Amino acid sequence: MTADFSYSGAPGTDEPVGLVRLFVGDTNAAIPILTDGEIEAVLSLQPIVTYAAAACADLIAARFSRDVDMAIGKTRISLSQKADAYRTLADRLRSAAGDLPGGDGTGIATASMFVGGTSVDAREDLLYEDSDRIKPQFTLGQDDNPGTDNHLDDLDSRD
Numbered sequence: 150m151t152a153d154f155s156y157s158g159a160p161g162t163d164e165p166v167g168l169v170r171l172f173v174g175d176t177n178a179a180i181p182i183l184t185d186g187e188i189e190a191v192l193s194l195q196p197i198v199t200y201a202a203a204a205c206a207d208l209i210a211a212r213f214s215r216d217v218d219m220a221i222g223k224t225r226i227s228l229s230q231k232a233d234a235y236r237t238l239a240d241r242l243r244s245a246a247g248d249l250p251g252g253d254g255t256g257i258a259t260a261s262m263f264v265g266g267t268s269v270d271a272r273e274d275l276l277y278e279d280s281d282r283i284k285p286q287f288t289l290g291q292d293d294n295p296g297t298d299n300h301l302d303d304l305d306s307r308d
Contacts, residue, residue: 153184165198172202172242173209173235182209203242210235 156176160167166188169175175182183205191208195201213235216228 153186154178154181155185165192165196165201168198169202169205172199173206173238175205175209182212199242203239206235206239206242210239 156167156170156178157164158176160171162168166185169188169192170183173182187208188201188205191204192198192201195204210232213228213232216231218229219226
């Protein structure tokens with residue numbers, strides 16, 4: 150196993166090198182295409198994993214572009230197809246709208262909905278625990294007492 154190759158088989162979002170390897174198909178430690186250092190260099194310039202994977206696919210395409218198609222007798226080896234395949238992959242990764250290219254076929258990251266304020270404790274956490282949070286401008290019952298500063302009818306009479 151190459152010393153500069155890491156891939157867990159199921160990389161999480163905290164393993165960007167592993168995700169790039171997964172996206173470009175460079176997951177075989179016996180025949181790695183890119184080193185961890187090369188992937189980390191790309192990630193330092195492009196921290197979005199999908200776009201970093203596209204850049205790595207371009208690097209791999211450039212690497213395979215050096216190879217030529219060969220024919221010996223009836224045997225033909227079309228090495229240029231590898232470069233074309235990685236160029237196509239790079240384009241596909243760049244056109245992915247979400248964090249995971251393809252996935253469900255749309256390229257759009259799935260999202261989940263969070264509904265806040267459904268409990269008294271959650272509401273109090275939102276309102277009072279974050280001292281930087283802007284407090285609500287309106288409160289329940291603020292217009293219940295005409296003649297006070299909070300009543301809209303009295304705005305014209307204030308100086």
